[in-house]
Amino acid sequence: VDGTIVNFEGSATDYELIYAHDGWTVHTNHYCSGKMAAYEREPESIHGSCLRYERANHLMATRSGPVTPELLKTFLSDHTHAPASLCRHGGETETVFWVIIDLTHQAIEFGCGQPCTSVSQYFRF
Secondary structure: OOOOOOOEEOOOOOOOEOEEOOOEOOOOOOOOOOHHHHHOOOOOHHHHHHHHHHHHHHHHOOOOOOOOHHHHHHHHHHOOOOOOOOOOOOOOOOOOEEEEEEOOOOEEEEEEEEOOOOOOOEOOO
16 A cells, blocks of 8 residues: 555445545545536535535644544534534434544544544444
8 A cells, every 4th residue: 555545436336536635635425526426416405515525624724733533533523614514413414423544553433423522432453
C-alpha cells in the first residue's frame, strides 16, 4: 500500500474513486462526483448533506496540528448548521452511530447514538 487516500463513491452498478488532496478527504451522504450524481435518488433533498460536507471540509482545512482520533471525534460532535449539523439530534433524521477507523494503529473507535453524548467503544485488529 502506497498511502494513497481514496473516497470510494459507489452505487449498485457503478463507482468512482475520488482521490484525496493534501492527505485527507471527507464524505457525507450525497454523491460528490459528477459521474455519480446521476444516481442521486432525490437530488433536491441533499442540501443538508452538502452543508455537512462543507463544514467537514472547513474543519479539516482549518485545523491546527495532526489529525488524531480525538480531533476527529470533536469534528463528528460539531453542531454548526443544526439541525443539518455533523452531529444530528432529534427531528426526522438524527445521528444513530459513528465510527473512526485508525488504520495506522489498527484500531476502531465507535459509538451508538450521537458522538457528543455516546460512550466510546474500541476494537483493535
